[in-house]
Amino acid sequence: MIRAVLAVLVAVALLATALPPLEAARVQSTHEEFGSIARELTRTAAELESESTAVTDRELAARTTVRFRLPQGFGTAPLDTAAIGCPSVVLDVAQADPQGCNAALVYRIRGDDATVRRFPGADLRAPNGPLRLSDSLVRLRLRYVRVGNASVVELVEPGSIGTET
Template identity: 40%
Template sequence: MIRVVLTVLVAVSLLAAATPALEDARAATTAERLDTEADRVERAIGGLVAGSVGVADPALAARTTVTVRAPSGFGAAPIDRLALVETSAIAGADSPAAETASKPFDEASVALRYRIDGGPERTVAIAPGGAEAAVAVDGGAVALRPGGESRLRLRLVDDGGPTVRIARVG
């Protein structure tokens, strides 16, 4: 009987010691997966711009959709907030959000902004890369589902130059 009690006590103490490391790993994995989702949006923008020409009428504009998948499940930390925002809406370079940016904002006009499990706001810039086009979010910030999939519609319009407009579908 004493062996069973000692075994349970050792198991509980090991679990208690390992829990903070597990939480840190979950948060790091979630941040890495969200960075990957931002890269997928960048590639979709680049593909749309490379194979199309912007037109003034949005109904005739070249378009594509991309699905953003927020990580969920046991291996992911809970996401409190997830959205696509214009970088002009993000405070200056000395703000905490700019400190947690994983890419520079100098060439990006749109960013993926999120908060993991009550932590600080994190921001990932979505730059069009080598594409000669601006990127804009239709109607302000686009809220995305923090625990599932969100479909985005990308349209290439001519707003005084080629511009990829991003809107959420559904």
């Protein structure tokens, strides 16, 4: 009986020492996966810009679709929120979506501060407001358009632009 109690106590002590490093690894893994998503979106937007000409008519704009999944599973930290859009709007800091705000990948790991991942070298915008990301497969349409005097890559959900190709 005493051996069983001692074995349980030792197991609990070992588990207590292993949990903080495990949680830190899960958080680090989640940050790395979001970094990979941001790099993929940046690369795809850069390819679209380099291979196309921006036009004002959104129906005629060059476009492509990106698919990805949010980090999930045992090796990732739980999320409170994840979205692509103007960071101040995603984080509810501002009341309205400022015109011309460059989109960023914004996420918050449960219990932590929000993290903002920019898309360096790419002018991505979310014209219909922030795109909330869920645990299911995420599909985003990127289209290269001319807005005023600027050429930008707009991010929209495929269902919000009519028929899908």
